Amino acid sequence: MSETSPTPQTDKKTVLSVRDLKTAVATPQGQKIVVDGLSFDLREGETLCIAGESGSGKSMTALSIMRLLPEPMARIAGGTIDLGGRDLTALGESEMRKVRGDDVAMIFQEPMTSLNPVLTIGRQLREAVLAHESVSRAKADARALEILRDVRLSEPEQRLKQYPHELSGGMRQRVMIAMALACHPKVLIADEPTTALDVTIQAQILQLMRDLQKETGTAIVLITHDMGVVAEMADRVIVMQHGRIVEDNAVAPLFAAPKDPYTAELLAAVPKLGAMAGKDPANAHLQDGAAAKVVEVEDLTVRFNLKGGVLHRVVSRVHAVEGVGFDLHRGETLGLVGESGCGKSTIGKALMNLVPWEGSIRVCGEHVMRSRTAAADRGYRRNLQMVFQDPYASLDPRMTVGDLVGEPLVIHGLARGQELEDRVAGLFRRVGLTPEQMRRHPHEFSGGQRQRICIARALALEPKAIVADESVSALDVSVQAQVLDLMKELQDEMGLAYLFISHDMAVVEQVSHRVAVMYLGQIVEVGTRRQIFENPQHSYTKKLLKAVPIPDPGRRRDAFEVPTGEIPSPVLPLGQSVERVRYVDVGNRHLVAEAP
């Protein structure tokens, strides 16, 4: 793993050789080939990344190699998988069980679903050891402790006694890696292992995988949609589309000069951190210097009570948001970044009056009141709307999309009959859909189209501002770019203001005029895009920026400069409170929290 592009490791022996693999899935319309003629060789100590967007067949490839396909719905229709001289496609289930764990191991995206929630970590690790090695129980327990140390989990003795839900996502993924590596497999298949994790935790896990590979020489097949992760980790890359390999190359030439147009397109769509460096964000509606304030937030605090004990009394509080203040101007995008649990989504919910809050929120000058009826809130909601993360979950699956988009107009009594129909049709055209699609149901649309429907719905009331809570996070990069373009267009045209809540630093850099960084319920740094990304002052902002994987193998770092450890919890016992930060202006309204 050096900065130079890896040379073909011809001296290393091949551990896994896949030839002309075909995987078929049965659908009501007949058989569908989801992996079509896949071939690759994996050498000892090598990292092969399989990249592609959703539906490209990359996960199906992993499941085929593990022989974990949901048969008979999906099955291997042809080809060979040669692992150490044995063809895995020809093995029976009982032989395959020995191969799994001993020779090939797999880790999944969501570690919580792969761990048994009712057994302790220690017991699950012991069983993993006992399943493949005939050793005594005491020996297996000792081995379990040893492998937890290997994955650098803090307080390993303590962890053995804990249950999966007591661990954070990053710790659980470490346990999964520990379990996968328990029997020193030759090949480790990792299917989106860091997608569900925060960037700083992702950096830790990627670093761990590199370290372990160096120690054990395990070959890794890393499946990911994130070109940043690919650039940081891969020796070789396979780009897949519609079940076929469109490009197979060493990582450096692939990024430098992609041969296939699809690869080029994919790489171009990836938002790159630092891509906007030196550019001042243009805001047509700000140029007069005194754009109207659309949303004003002062001293916003959201706390949730946690009940516990026999008497079911309040024992502790989640200090989700503590004394946050910001303004959002007409035509402006304010990026709100931070890791999970920092309170950024809670701010969005508080603005929409969906959680109990304290402080002051004004929308277009009107004070928002807490705990009012739905009817009383309608006034300010016409000026402030929200677009959620998961467009499928936020649309009622039983209604037609036309009814869904028209619903805000019906609720607010703004249109009916033919006028309603016409306005909905207009909204559909505005977001790049056709009015003919109005009679369909949400499940008949792709992810990007669904998010367009959600945007059309939010636009129906002609709001001044939109809260976009991770609104493009669930989309493939190429679709994400299109939706971001649409949002930008609408902003330029209508002077919309966005509160853009996201964990993705690169996307935030691309869209924001100003950026606020959140940590443990408070804003620790706020300023213009250039101030935050080119001159970060707070230690947490710097840490976040360093942890982001860069989609450029030429800039690959030998080691992520991330401190180990977890983010502290915002849960405090009753009576204790969070110390409010104080801000220093380091110039030009670039506010930074003082170090405590």
Added chain:
Amino acid sequence: MSVGETAVQEAATATGERGVMQRLFRRKTAVFALVLIVVIVGAAVLAPLVAPYDPNEQFFDGLTLEGAPLPPGPQFWLGTDLLGRDLLSRLIFGAQTSLIIGVVANGVAAAFGALVGILAGFFRGWVETVLMRFTDLMMAFPALLLAITLAALFRPSLWIVAMVIAMVNWVQMARVVYTETRSLSEREFIVAERSMGAGTFRILFRHVLPHLLSSIVVFGTLGISTTVLLEATLSYLGIGVQPPTPSWGNIIYENQTYFTSAPWLVFFPGIAIIALALGFNLLGDALREVLDPTQKGRH
């Protein structure tokens, strides 16, 4: 393939109810269940036409010389009971009673249970506490004991029996609907509705209730068999439908002492009860599969 899939889904959406029926008819167990139910309902509705005799007429030649009931034979197909009445005719007219109880009692129970469940699951807070503790109380109370007490308080009649059964049977529906409403009201599309300013009634009736309908239909159907069995139990205990009105339960009750010498008197009504319960259970199961939203798009 995606084009084909969309076309199939469009067709299914356009045909609506017919789509459900078509999918239902593709299942053998569902067809079997429907045949059973149609035969029993048909017999009940057309009872005066299809029953060979008056169910309450005591035939002089319906008993042996010793006064014992007749076994199945050419004149009385399923034999006669201890008063010399034709068993087949009594079973056919008894089907009326059993079905009225099944549909009415169960309909009331399903509606009431669903209402309690929705209110408790959606409003939470004290509404939830009061309604669900009441439901728990009803659940803990022995149903049969309650039914006996109620039946003793009022003079037993067909309608009273139906109401008693309804009061005992709404609990399961309430719990199922409550759990589903709770998880539904936390779904993101409900939160999205709130963020747009949708009022409680719109959310409840336009967005929560349609999602509950399939569960209510399935559980309502499954409940019919429980109801018919409970009616049979109450009648068997003598506090259900009163003689001479025949019901499958009281036919068994009246004739149980002759079980060893005239087994057909218990056997045939027993078969009828099992057939009806089985029919509705299988139909309920099939409906559950057909209406399950996660099965959609697979057809």
